[in-house]
Amino acid sequence: MTALRLLPWPSANGNPCFLSTDSASGVVSRLADDMEAVQLTTGTEVLELGRGVLNDPKATATELRYAGVRLAECLSDALRVAESRGMRLPTGDTEGEDDDGEGHGEEGLE
Secondary structure, three states: OOEEEEEEEEOOOOOEEEEEEOOOOOHHHHHHHHHHHHHHHHHHHHHHHHHHHHOOOOOOHHHHHHHHHHHHHHHHHHHHHHHHHHHOOOOOOOOOOOOOOOOOOHHHOO
16 A cells, blocks of 8 residues: 655645655655755754744844744744654554553553
8 A cells, every 4th residue: 555655845825735655755755855964954954043043132023033933934844854754664563462562451460
């Protein structure tokens, strides 16, 4: 079955963009992986700089607004990465399994 992968960029009209693939090693998948890494690195850097602006009592309203907008953009990117990666987590039949995945219930423990 072909899996849909949420890509880290929107479509031309701003909607979520998906890739239909069975391979994580295709060109577009690798490009998406690279883009996710860039987005997360950028988010880390913007967070550090944004904290500096937010902690500066002399920061102007314009500086604070700019920092807030950039932080919101990075949060949006990070949430999309988290959603995409969450969608790709393996889902198995866990019925009858407990936390150790052994498949025995409490009655099997003595």
